[in-house]
Amino acid sequence: MKITDIRATPVSVPLEAPLRHANGCHWGRFVRTIVEVETDSGLVGLGELGGGGESASAAVHGLKPYLLGRDPTRIEELRFLIANPTASLYNLRTQMLAAVEFACLDLLGQHWRVPVSEILGGRLRDHVPFASYLFFRYANAGNGAGEVRTVDQLVAEARALKAQWGFTTHKLKGGVFPPRYELECYRALARAVPGDRLRFDPNGVWSTEQAVWFAREIEDLNNDYLEDPVYGLHGMRRARERIRMPLATNTVVVGFEQLAANVLQTAVDVILLDTTFWGGIRPCIKAAGICEAFQFGVAVHSSGELGIQLATMLHLGAVLPNLTFAADAHYHHLVDDVIEGGKRAYCHGGMAVPTAPGLGVTLDRERVARYHEDFLRLGTYPYDQDPLRPGWAPLIPNSRWADPADARVPHVPA
Numbered sequence: 001m002k003i004t005d006i007r008a009t010p011v012s013v014p015l016e017a018p019l020r021h022a023n024g025c026h027w028g029r030f031v032r033t034i035v036e037v038e039t040d041s042g043l044v045g046l047g048e049l050g051g052g053g054e055s056a057s058a059a060v061h062g063l064k065p066y067l068l069g070r071d072p073t074r075i076e077e078l079r080f081l082i083a084n085p086t087a088s089l090y091n092l093r094t095q096m097l098a099a100v101e102f103a104c105l106d107l108l109g110q111h112w113r114v115p116v117s118e119i120l121g122g123r124l125r126d127h128v129p130f131a132s133y134l135f136f137r138y139a140n141a142g143n144g145a146g147e148v149r150t151v152d153q154l155v156a157e158a159r160a161l162k163a164q165w166g167f168t169t170h171k172l173k174g175g176v177f178p179p180r181y182e183l184e185c186y187r188a189l190a191r192a193v194p195g196d197r198l199r200f201d202p203n204g205v206w207s208t209e210q211a212v213w214f215a216r217e218i219e220d221l222n223n224d225y226l227e228d229p230v231y232g233l234h235g236m237r238r239a240r241e242r243i244r245m246p247l248a249t250n251t252v253v254v255g256f257e258q259l260a261a262n263v264l265q266t267a268v269d270v271i272l273l274d275t276t277f278w279g280g281i282r283p284c285i286k287a288a289g290i291c292e293a294f295q296f297g298v299a300v301h302s303s304g305e306l307g308i309q310l311a312t313m314l315h316l317g318a319v320l321p322n323l324t325f326a327a328d329a330h331y332h333h334l335v336d337d338v339i340e341g342g343k344r345a346y347c348h349g350g351m352a353v354p355t356a357p358g359l360g361v362t363l364d365r366e367r368v369a370r371y372h373e374d375f376l377r378l379g380t381y382p383y384d385q386d387p388l389r390p391g392w393a394p395l396i397p398n399s400r401w402a403d404p405a406d407a408r409v410p411h412v413p414a
């Protein structure tokens with residue numbers, strides 16, 4: 001089998017409502033780039049890349065000289081071909097390598113007629129548990145629905161998601177409002193879902209002192225871990241000395257050099273593995289092996305996904321022996337997907353691992369065309385800006401919090 005072409009199609013898929021986070025906001029939609037790797041066998045492998053739009057497409061097309069004529073089964077060599085660690089000083093291609101790795105694994109699975117999980121060691125579970133990933137949200141300007149800003153709105157949202165999908169783990173994305181207000185929200189969430197597991201993630205925007213204070217205030221709750229309370233390996237190490245619960249990260253251990261540093265001088269207890277940030281599913285499995293040897297926890301991270309990336313997370317979650325935490329996904333905030341059948345459904349607080357050959361997902365060409373048109377009409381959006389605070393830049397540690405009494409609705413293009 002030889003690669004004959006690689007295509008990139010940017011899409012814009014609507015969210016129920018704009019998702020607020022420490023650095024800004026997802027402005028009511030996700031922009032993702034669908035990557036298709038074609039071969040002379042007639043098979044097409046699927047990959048997915050976060051954000052980017054036109055620039056992501058140009059970067060993917062720029063891989064053609066490296067990939068055309070190559071055998072897609074030689075996946076390990078791809079790392080040195082397009083993301084060689086020293087060449088990467090000049091060209092950071094790790095996330096593109098991830099999209100190509102997804103597509104090559106998809107091709108192998110289709111060619112051998114087995115699901116990707118069987119190429120990766122075989123499924124240890126058929127169902128991957130997920131957390132209800134709760135965000136503070138602006139209201140949808142189109143229908144006025146979906147706002148999560150007050151304590152009551154957050155509690156109602158958590159209860160609704162639990163009733164609909166059966167989640168028993170709940171993650172709250174913070175770092176938006178003053179820490180004391182977010183503490184009130186998190187404690188109310190804990191009261192609303194007694195016995196369930198919890199996690200909180202302010203995206204590294206607190207000072208060490210704020211982090212230590214917040215951690216002490218939640219010590220009595222059923223916390224899986226506190227995620228990225230401060231920024232930096234050294235900041236996390238200093239916070240960890242004074243915090244009595246596991247710390248997790250998806251920001252400061254996202255590669256093997258950082259993982260080695262964390263083994264030698266531990267700053268983080270739980271490594272959140274992201275199939276895009278680490279350059280593919282296989283590097284995540286390698287990292288999980290190192291974590292297993294050193295008895296660090298692992299979980300599956302979500303960097304915002306459509307159905308192709310979600311499939312990579314499910315195959316990863318299926319094969320990790322040391323997955324003791326629920327996975328994260330933004331997925332339930334989407335109103336649609338680009339795969340056949342539309343959005344995959346959760347059941348019993350998790351999702352079934354695909355068993356069809358390859359990644360087990362097929363593009364719905366009509367949906368891809370519709371959301372590509374939307375991308376052409378709407379373009380990208382500044383993920384790291386808040387539509388109602390133009391020019392705002394969060395400090396780290398942050399002191400420029402949003403106001404929880406501000407009930408305005410942003411009129412973002414949709």
Ligand SMILES: [Mg+2]
Binds near residue numbers: 201203250
């Ligand atoms: Mg995080």
